[in-house]
Amino acid sequence: MSHEMEIIRLRKELAEYSRRCFNRGLVSGTGGNLSVRVPGTDTALITPTGISLGDIDPEINLLMKIDGTLIENPCGLKPSKETAFHLAVYQIRPEAGAVAHVHPPYATAYSNVAERLPMVTVSAQGVLKEVPRIESAMAGSKELYEFVKAGLLKYPAAKVLLMKEHGTLAIGADLKQSYYLTDLTEDTAKIAFIASQIKAG
Ligand SMILES: [Zn+2]
Secondary structure, eight states, rough: OOOOHHHHHHHHHHHHHHHHHHTSSOOOTTEEEEEEEOSSSSSEEOOOOTTTTGGOOOOOOOOEEEEOOOETTOOOBBTTHHHHHHHHHHHHHHTOEEEEEEHHHHHHHHHHSSSOOOSSSSSIIIIIIIBEEEEETTTTTTHHHEEEEEHHHTTTOOOOEEETTTEEEESSSSSHHHHHHHHHHHHHHHHHHHHHHOOOO
């Protein structure tokens, strides 16, 4: 596949998984952002700011170098507010192929009250292993970017991080994996919450 064809394919995939995140209730309003590395390169496609993940079309995504240089912006939109921490993931983790940042309700609730997500199922223990929490700062701020960078270095094995009072950050080999990791994280948080409400025998 040519480089151009690969980018067209990834644009479509980014739109598809953005919409899946919204339709699965992992994020609401215009929150959240997804990105995908063009395999074998130092470039990545990222969703624009101000548009719901439920409305992402392939051509509105922006192509950037992971140093922050804009390469392709067919619709003239602004890149996601959280572009800096997406690019930090690709810089710090060379194996990272895609990043999903969303605000799933149960996982976000745990981010408010717990240092880490309780690993209450065998799937969570086997796949996620640990979902530690990083500190909170305003969306789009330099401070939040620094907290994400510090978290990636502090927890090198974590595929998903909880962002305090904010949401989740999942790092996968590709978009499908970062989506599945987020899906499993939210389901784990939901089960942990339900289990906490049931009084044993
Ligand atoms: Zn966010």
